[in-house]
Amino acid sequence: MSDLTAYPVTRRWPAKDPSVIQLYSLPTPNGVKISIALEELGLPYEPHLVSFSTNDQKTPEFLSLNPNGKIPAILDPDGPAGKPLGLFESGAILLYLAEKTGKLLPSDAALRYEAIQWVFFQVGGIGPMLGQFGHFFKFAADKVANNSYAMERYRDEAKRLLGVLEQRLEGRDWLMGAEYTIADIANFPWVRAIEAAYGAGDVIGISDFPKVMKWVQRAEVRPASVKGLEIPETS
Missing domain, CATH: 3.40.30.10 (Glutaredoxin)
Structure with a gap:
């Protein structure tokens, strides 16, 4: 042991x-x-x-x-x-x-690095920008009530990043095509949080990104996601 x-x-x-x-x-x-x-x-x-x-x-x-x-x-x-x-x-x-x-990574070396770049896309973009948007929209709205610059800045950048994902998902079920990878696992929980955690779908205009929405829906109903989204238990 x-x-x-x-x-x-x-x-x-x-x-x-x-x-x-x-x-x-x-x-x-x-x-x-x-x-x-x-x-x-x-x-x-x-x-x-x-x-x-x-x-x-x-x-x-x-x-x-x-x-x-x-x-x-x-x-x-x-x-x-x-x-x-x-x-x-x-x-x-x-x-x-x-x-x-x-x-959860392609075996082909070039495709492997292609998947890794989308992990870094989340780490450097999707996570920080959506996280900051969510902070100002839901948790610190009172602090920016008379100055919408912060929320607008992160909202607009979040929408730009969603546009990148929308384009990437053209003709693809997953970010790497037919293969579900850590690139999807890295990104989809953050996009899902727009509605699930922040209730900000209308503000972001999530319906303007139908391919992204369908991708999140595919990812969140996978058995591993259904279970993993609730771990660790909070009560």
Whole structure:
């Protein structure tokens, strides 16, 4: 049995089964990317809720795994060379899990990098822009009530990025065509959040992006998504 006691994070969130991947997360657009991927890959894992309401992400135990204090993070007892590996940043974790299993990435080298570029598109664009839009639209509306610049800036950039996805999805079911990959898993939870988390579909004009809407619908009804979107449980 794997020994994870050298990792302080396991003191706050003890592993019931230290032989499986330990997931430290919250069911946010960033967090569910990893639970969905783990479900798609069929990898055994143990989820641990990192509650923002109690500032779990700022505790020394969590910061020992992710000094940036953000979710998600994982601890894989069977990392490279069979040694435990702690890892943070959702894009890096998606790449690691795909390469660990040889799944959810094209086998062709050129197509593999094409898929990876769409993961980076999410990490550098879709996530930050939609996240900032959601913050000002839903959580900080009172702070910008007399100055709409911030919300308009992120709204317009979000719409531009959705246009990029709309164009990419022309004639494609998934971002890489017929193959569902980590590129889809990285992006669709954030686009889904426009309605599901922020209730801002009308403000964004999501109906102007029908291919994107159908892509999200295809992704969210996959069995792994249905389950992963609710992990970790919050109650």
